[in-house]
Amino acid sequence: MPRTYWVETLGCPKNQVDSDKLTGTLAADGLVPAASAEEADLVVVNTCAFVEEAREESVATILALEERRADGAELVVTGCMAERYGDELARALPEVDAVAGFGVPVTLGRTPAGRRGLIPVSVEPAPPTLDLLNLPRPRSARPWAYVKVAEGCDKACGFCAIPSFRGPQRSRTVASVLDEVRALQVREVVLVAQDLAAYGRDRTGDGRVEAPPGTTPIAELVRAVADEVDRVRLLYLYPSELTEELVELIATGPVPYFDLSLQHVSAPLVRRMRRWGDGDRFLGRIDGIRALRPDAALRSNFIVGYPGETEEDHDRLLDFVEAARLDWCGFFSYSDEEGTYAAGLDGRVDDGLVAERLAELRELQDRITGERRDALVGERTVVLVDEPGVARSHREAPEIDGIVEVPEDLAVGELHLVEVTAAAGPDLTAVPVGDRAAAGAVRSS
Incomplete structure (x- = not known):
């Protein structure tokens, strides 16, 4: 009787892609999916480590699944927490049978205790595995699928630790992305990466990602994927990377959806975040998108309580949210991440004040989202x-x-x-x- 597995995925869509790659690998090794975690021989938790709240959720999930797993079942932790904390996580969670990051290929092998389990295999550094991106993936059970086109990030945002454990940006080839898209057999592909609009920039020098003069690798990729599926959606676009070409390509396509990573609008605070832009520039970009495509949908996320955020900064963000009238918007409290630039900054914002600011922003955006959705009735x-x-x-x-x-x-x-x-x-x-x-x-x- 074949062994069974259960994969629990936490965090962002990029983690979901990693889990899909992992399940494809497990299936290729002869395992079959279990009906529940309690019935699985192998339980894998794909963790998130972006902020403290995500880490707490990951640990809670690991402990809950440890209590629920069947006798003799193996529990493995992978994903961002395994990448970032490794041995430290293994020592803190003796209940776990293995902690395996995605930085190396993963396969079924035999643990020192003699049981079969998921363990990292030592390999030469080339060719790169891109954190499972080039491994097989099963056909999607839904009519849409996330497709991760790059791993890592070259940005140095003051609040983000991802480059420290996911590494610099490493883009896939167009051919490998298209092969995956065809195998998924879906109607809609959602392209994701930590810095999606910068796709291919790290590979243009070696001829593996080609873009004709006057265009960019991400634009060429979007066009290529659009030839394969009905709908292409892009997530995680940095405003500094949003070229006129890419804006027009998205706006004139069947999915005019812009997910802009803005984070804040107060110029002094944005600089302290080590990012580009300000509220006026962002509003100009949004107005330009809507002039090109009036029915375009826009989403963004903002950090509240970044060190040094003043009442004036908060008021600027409130004014921006009111003026921008985004369709969707998320607000998150700042998380102090070890090893980041922001971790050493002064000007900490009181937790109670952060909670008040979050509530005010969320109430405002809920009203705006409701009004924009009400306006669609009859369309x-x-x-x-x-x-x-x-x-x-x-x-x-x-x-x-x-x-x-x-x-x-x-x-x-x-x-x-x-x-x-x-x-x-x-x-x-x-x-x-x-x-x-x-x-x-x-x-x-």
């Missing part, structure tokens, strides 16, 4: 049905934003023209165009 849009009764238009990224509720008999995995009939907070309700009676019934309910 027609094309949606992709992800599962019975659940769909998304170009305005909703999977697993991040709201959804569009549709009739459960609408074909899954297909694109449909629908009319929005109602809005409730972040979610919409829609019916297929032509179903006038159903639309009237929804409006009157």
Whole structure:
């Protein structure tokens, strides 16, 4: 009887891609998925270590799964916490059978205790494995999939420790990305990377990522992927990397969705974050996008309570949020990360004050999001049905934003023209165009 596995994934979409690669490797080694963690012979936790809250969630999940695993089952920790803390994590969690980062190939082998488990294998440094990116991946069970096109980051943002344990940016070839896209057999591909718009910059000198004069590797990649699938969505775009070419490419395509990593708008604080831009520049960019494509959707995230953040800085952010009227926006409290530039800064913001600022910003954005969603009632849009009764238009990224509720008999995995009939907070309700009676019934309910 084949051994079974269960993979628990925490953190961002990039981690989900790593988990998909890992499950492909496990399947290739003859393991089959278990119905639950309690029934698995091998339990793997793919952790997140971006901020303190994520680390706490990862540890809590590891301990919970340790209590639930079956007798004789093996528990393995991988992902960002394993990459960042390694031996320290293994010492802190003696309940875990192995801690294995993604920096080296991972395969099934035999542990020193004699049981089969997941262990890192020593290899030569070339060719690079890019943290599982070039390993096989099973076909997607959904009509969409994340595709990670690069690992690591060359930025030096003051608050971020990711480059310290994920390394510098390492981009995949266009050919390898396209091979994965074809194998997934999906209608929508969501491209992800730590610094997506900088894709290919690290490889242009060796001829492995080609871009004609006047264009960029990321633009060439988007065009190539768009030839394979109906919809291409981009996540994690740094404003300093957003060229006019890329803006026009996204805005004129079927998914005019801009996920802009802004983090703050007060110029002095942005400089202290070791980042580019300010509120006026960001508003100018947003206005330009909307002039090119009025129905474009925009998302961003902001850090609240970065060392040195004043009331004036906070007021500037409030004013920006009101003026920008983004469709989606996340606000996160600053997390002091060991080894980062910000960890040594003065001007700590009191936790209670951070909580107040977060609440004020979230209340404002909830109102804006609700108003923007209400304004869509009566409009027609094309949606992709992800599962019975659940769909998304170009305005909703999977697993991040709201959804569009549709009739459960609408074909899954297909694109449909629908009319929005109602809005409730972040979610919409829609019916297929032509179903006038159903639309009237929804409006009157």
